[in-house]
Amino acid sequence: MKTIRLIIIFAIVIAIAGVVVWWQMSPEVSRVTMHKAEIKDVKAMAQLCTVDITEDVPVKGSVGPRHIFARQTINGSISFDLDNLTMEEIGDSVIKVTLPPEIVEIYESTEPNSYVVIDQWTDDFFDSPNLTTAQENAIKSKVRDNFRKKIYAKGYVKRARAEAVVNLTSMLGAMTGKQVTVTDPSPAGYP
Amino acid sequence: MWHLLVIFVFITKFNITTIVMKLKSIGAAMLAIAFFSGCNTGGSMQNTFYSEVKSVNKLVLAQMTISKMATIDDLSLSEAKGLKQSVAAIGDAMKIGNRKAAYSYDTYMRAFIDLTNLQPTDVHVDESTKTITLTLPAIQTEYLGRDAEIREDHYRVTGLRSEIDAEERANIKEQMNTALKTEVEQNPVFRDKLSLQARGKANTYFSSLAARDGYNVIVKFKES
16 A cells, blocks of 8 residues: 555656656747848948947836836947048149038947836826837937937037048048048038 | 726726736736845846947948848747647637737948058059059948837737737847847858948949049958
8 A cells, every 4th residue: 555655656756747847848938939130221332430329328208197217228320421522622632622411320229138128107097007119119219319419419429520530631641642631611510 | 806896997997908907017016015025125237327439430331221020929839839838828828819919120230441450551552554452451340220119010919918018029129139130140141241232332432532543443351
């Protein structure tokens, strides 16, 4: 009788261990299906980039009683289009170049955890705190617009334009073998 | 208890989903209180904000837009693999309503040469043949960033199923980002296409620059 009991206990233990092992070995549950990445377009360009910015910014916004607070890492880049440079040759040995308007590009970083939702809540007890995708996108769009203003206000564009004058002078000078003068009609940029 | 819940639903005139979510929120809040009252808080490291502004001298020659899509759907029993997924699939089959959505966004890569690596010896002029031999720094690629906004290509959440909230969308985007980077690393087509375009652009750009004075340009690239 005792032996039978031991056998039953042993069998139960083995069965439980088997289920645990099966559970551990089985693949994780994911309801998300990834589709292949697709190249939408590839475009050639000649742009001189003089300032790169990486900054964490708070994303705080409200739609009615619903609120969200998140942290976002933003990549900013200030460049100048060299394809449409105004170049004027003065004599045989001098080239006068006018610095074009800056191109300010702002994107969310691709580094891990570049957008983390910290809190979302509602003032209305019986309402859901969920923002729709469109509402959340509108808040993010405002954050980007504010970041663009900040880039100008903090003088990053001014710095980028000043460095573009120096870099362009040396690059074009090396390529053409002539004396290059780069003039900046708007040192503070074109906000 | 059930009577109270029915009256509660009737009085508030809100749909079941909202009530279930509210109860979930209350439950989560209670759990959080129980958890944090039982241990010392370590402080959230996520609140550390980082900022960097750096001067660069990059000649950007090409840019690529890559689109990535992900879908959310219940697990079906026929497609479930292993015990965990089978249990989850049975759970999903028992739920009332559907929960399907598709999201996508664009990521941008660029190819550039770092002009700080350009030396005076990299430009060789042969006046006799009117030829400039230009040895440019190696073409590099980098991620410029991704769209902050996410496109909602499809959304159908019905019955008693929970809505897809901002946190879940952020998590999906994170997974999509990781998957995209893995694809780009494993498939050389992405970087090759971008580099090819950049090489072509470098050739045409510098040729047109030197052509003003009647020079031919031979563009070479250093090895990375």
